[in-house]
Amino acid sequence: MISLSECSKAFHRGGANEVQALEGITIELDEGDFATVIGSNGAGKSTLLNAVAGVFFLDQGTISVAGRDVTRWPEYKRATLIARVFQNPLLGTCPSATIEQNLALARRRGKRRGLAPGVLQRERAQFIDALGTIGLGLEHRLRDRVGLLSGGQRQALTMLMATLVRPEVLLLDEHTAALDPKTARQILALTRDIIAEHKLTALMVTHNMKDAIALGNRLIMLHQGRVVVGVAGADKQQLTVDDLLRKFYQVQGEALANDSMLLT
Amino acid sequence: MTAYAALGALEQGLAYGIMAIGVFISFRILDFPDLTVDGSLPLGAAVSAVAITSGVNPYLSLILAIVAGSMAGWVTAILNTKFKILHLLASILTMIALYSINIRIMGGPNIALIGAPSVFDPVIGLGIPAHLASLVVFAVFAVAVVILVIWFLRTEFGQAMLATGDNPQMITSLGVNTHFIIIAGVGLSNGLVALSGALIAQNQGAADVGMGIGTIIAGLASVIVGETLFGTASVARSIIAALLGSVVYRLAIAFALGFEWGGFSFSPSDLNLITALLVVGAMSAPHLKKRLLAR
Ligand SMILES: Nc1ncnc2c1ncn2[C@@H]1O[C@H](COP(=O)(O)OP(=O)(O)OP(=O)(O)O)[C@@H](O)[C@H]1O
Numbered sequence: 001m002i003s004l005s006e007c008s009k010a011f012h013r014g015g016a017n018e019v020q021a022l023e024g025i026t027i028e029l030d031e032g033d034f035a036t037v038i039g040s041n042g043a044g045k046s047t048l049l050n051a052v053a054g055v056f057f058l059d060q061g062t063i064s065v066a067g068r069d070v071t072r073w074p075e076y077k078r079a080t081l082i083a084r085v086f087q088n089p090l091l092g093t094c095p096s097a098t099i100e101q102n103l104a105l106a107r108r109r110g111k112r113r114g115l116a117p118g119v120l121q122r123e124r125a126q127f128i129d130a131l132g133t134i135g136l137g138l139e140h141r142l143r144d145r146v147g148l149l150s151g152g153q154r155q156a157l158t159m160l161m162a163t164l165v166r167p168e169v170l171l172l173d174e175h176t177a178a179l180d181p182k183t184a185r186q187i188l189a190l191t192r193d194i195i196a197e198h199k200l201t202a203l204m205v206t207h208n209m210k211d212a213i214a215l216g217n218r219l220i221m222l223h224q225g226r227v228v229v230g231v232a233g234a235d236k237q238q239l240t241v242d243d244l245l246r247k248f249y250q251v252q253g254e255a256l257a258n259d260s261m262l263l264t
Numbered sequence: 265m266t267a268y269a270a271l272g273a274l275e276q277g278l279a280y281g282i283m284a285i286g287v288f289i290s291f292r293i294l295d296f297p298d299l300t301v302d303g304s305l306p307l308g309a310a311v312s313a314v315a316i317t318s319g320v321n322p323y324l325s326l327i328l329a330i331v332a333g334s335m336a337g338w339v340t341a342i343l344n345t346k347f348k349i350l351h352l353l354a355s356i357l358t359m360i361a362l363y364s365i366n367i368r369i370m371g372g373p374n375i376a377l378i379g380a381p382s383v384f385d386p387v388i389g390l391g392i393p394a395h396l397a398s399l400v401v402f403a404v405f406a407v408a409v410v411i412l413v414i415w416f417l418r419t420e421f422g423q424a425m426l427a428t429g430d431n432p433q434m435i436t437s438l439g440v441n442t443h444f445i446i447i448a449g450v451g452l453s454n455g456l457v458a459l460s461g462a463l464i465a466q467n468q469g470a471a472d473v474g475m476g477i478g479t480i481i482a483g484l485a486s487v488i489v490g491e492t493l494f495g496t497a498s499v500a501r502s503i504i505a506a507l508l509g510s511v512v513y514r515l516a517i518a519f520a521l522g523f524e525w526g527g528f529s530f531s532p533s534d535l536n537l538i539t540a541l542l543v544v545g546a547m548s549a550p551h552l553k554k555r556l557l558a559r
Pocket residue numbers: 011012019020021039040041042043044045046047048
């Protein structure tokens with residue numbers, strides 16, 4: 001469960017190249033809601049996810065996750081509640097550590113790390129089971145360094161790592177964009193399965209309209225840092241790519257019209 | 265090179281090898297180029313020497329040295345993480361500050377330890393000849409440090425430290441406060457460097473404010489020579505390689521200093537040049553090997 005209330009964020013505030021990346025964003029996701037997030041380049045999608053994850057603090061507004069106000073929590077502390085998968089497969093894992101070491105790091109997400117062994121024997125059985133579910137044969141390669149894996153394998157591993165400890169919110173930022181189409185479909189299927197299995201609350205940014213429609217029960221369209229379209233439930237099921245494109249151009253058109261009004 | 269010189273080089277290689285492991289932790293694991301070590305090595309020596317001359321047990325004085333060195337590391341890491349000063353600059357600031365602090369601690373630029381109790385006494389008491397006692401003590405300390413550091417890096421905390429150097433963004437998203445890890449790691453690194461300085465001071469019978477000059481270069485040379493000769497297949501291996509690299513480095517210097525050709529011989533002031541050539545050689549060796557094999 002997550003709720004954003006009137007969230008705003010500007011970069012380079014007061015400077016000549018000030019960007020209002022988020023402007024008065026209010027979003028409520030209930031427990032188990034899976035929202036896809038779309039919008040053109042620079043709409044503020046990544047900024048929205050970074051704001052939730054705590055990469056920076058908001059200028060205005062509040063964020064609460066699972067009933068706790070996390071607005072002033074630093075990023076590492078929010079990780080007790082939030083898991084992420086990045087667009088770049090290199091960002092989600094440690095290349096020089098082995099698969100089991102990466103999984104063990106993830107299994108301790110948000111927990112105190114002391115002088116106990118970094119990887120426990122009994123965890124290995126759990127890792128083998130979990131890796132078995134993604135069907136890439138990684139369960140036989142626990143001691144291989146992750147740097148040896150392909151981008152798709154890494155992204156699958158990162159998905160697993162993000163959900164090894166159940167997060168209150170899962171953030172996915174174009175996590176299939178850097179993969180070839182076939183691998184991207186596999187990772188997307190894996191994403192859908194994992195979210196369904198654990199009944200996760202999730203925000204997924206994508207540039208693929210079909211995916212945005214096919215996955216999840218909510219859809220959010222951002223434009224210039226604002227939520228311009230929100231669709232849920234039955235409406236979302238009936239949504240077509242054409243509907244979405246129409247809404248998209250409608251919004252863009254309005255924005256253009258607004259801009260030209262400002263200019264004249 | 266005489267056997268006596270070789271023995272001395274081996275001794276130095278082991279004692280400075282502890283420092284090299286410290287440099288490995290900051291430089292390689294945390295990706296934090298840390299020049300604090302030029303100040304924390306004499307800091308360890310100074311603290312240990314002052315403690316011993318005021319009647320503290322020599323072994324206990326090592327612990328004090330480690331604590332002091334760690335604190336120096338914390339200062340550098342806090343300047344970097346909390347005050348956002350570039351790591352290199354932060355470490356230079358701590359290093360120059362330590363120059364003054366070390367003189368304050370010693371009440372002058374040096375302290376003689378000739379005739380004072382030392383960590384070698386119990387070993388000499390066992391009947392081992394004095395010139396071998398320091399070798400034995402250094403070997404025991406060096407091996408203990410290797411084992412402890414390898415153990416530490418396999419713990420949960422150690423794994424988080426490795427990940428912090430490798431992929432800070434990822435480990436932050438897994439709930440680790442990377443600032444805390446960097447402060448702990450740079451502290452550990454300088455604690456080891458100070459331990460090395462304390463052992464060396466007790467062996468040479470004096471702590472001197474100038475004994476830290478060039479520590480970072482010697483440390484890097486050891487790490488790089490070790491990596492080239494002994495490999496980096498695992499973290500454990502890299503740590504052993506840093507220690508062995510330090511031994512090879514000291515042997516190479518002893519060899520160069522004993523080298524004569526016609527009327528030519530190196531003088532101690534050529535040491536920096538030799539070190540630089542050694543590092544260049546070690547760093548370019550893998551590259552040259554590849555090119556030669558490709559033919
Ligand atoms: N760290 C930053 N510093 C300055 N400006 C930023 C920063 N992050 C984002 N911006 C700006 O904020 C705006 C929104 O960027 P954001 O990355 O959120 O867009 P996006 O919707 O994710 O786009 P894309 O589809 O291209 O990924 C852009 O104008 C961008 O230049």
